[in-house]
Amino acid sequence: MTDIKMVVAIIRPDRLTDVKRALSETGAPSLTVTDVSGRGSQPAKKSQWRGEEYVVDLHQKVKVETVVADTPAEDVVEAIAEAAQTGEKGDGKIFVLPVEDAYQVRTGKTGPDAV
Numbered sequence: 001m002t003d004i005k006m007v008v009a010i011i012r013p014d015r016l017t018d019v020k021r022a023l024s025e026t027g028a029p030s031l032t033v034t035d036v037s038g039r040g041s042q043p044a045k046k047s048q049w050r051g052e053e054y055v056v057d058l059h060q061k062v063k064v065e066t067v068v069a070d071t072p073a074e075d076v077v078e079a080i081a082e083a084a085q086t087g088e089k090g091d092g093k094i095f096v097l098p099v100e101d102a103y104q105v106r107t108g109k110t111g112p113d114a115v
């Protein structure tokens with residue numbers, strides 16, 4: 001049976017348009033996008049509010065979740081990485097997770113056919 005994988009990418013918000021395009025071109029156009037904030041090795045920023053200095057250590061990012069069955073997860077990772085990279089700290093990370101099963105609400109299909 002075909003493996004189902006979820007590729008979770010945390011990327012810069014301004015790379016989203018290019019990442020969406022890259023995913024479509026790779027044959028994996030379906031995705032879920034969430035605004036998130038997070039922390040990696042990107043340094044904290046100092047800001048001021050009403051004269052008080054404070055540290056912003058959580059950065060605005062976008063989480064892109066793509067579940068694939070027929071398209072290899074490695075291709076999805078490569079497409080996202082290429083489209084999301086600027087070379088600066090904070091470009092993000094990509095994780096690949098196994099997916100137990102899938103269910104298509106409209107048709108009742110399950111497994112890879114539902115993806």
Ligand SMILES: Nc1ncnc2c1ncn2[C@@H]1O[C@H](COP(=O)(O)OP(=O)(O)OP(=O)(O)O)[C@@H](O)[C@H]1O
Pocket residue numbers: 010011037038039040041042059061088089090091092093
């Ligand atoms: N180990 C992790 N677990 C969960 N989320 C992470 C992890 N590493 C990074 N992230 C998420 O990815 C975002 C971007 O990470 P960032 O690019 O700063 O990390 P890095 O890959 O460690 O460093 P850099 O690419 O800057 O050298 C973080 O703000 C966070 O949301």
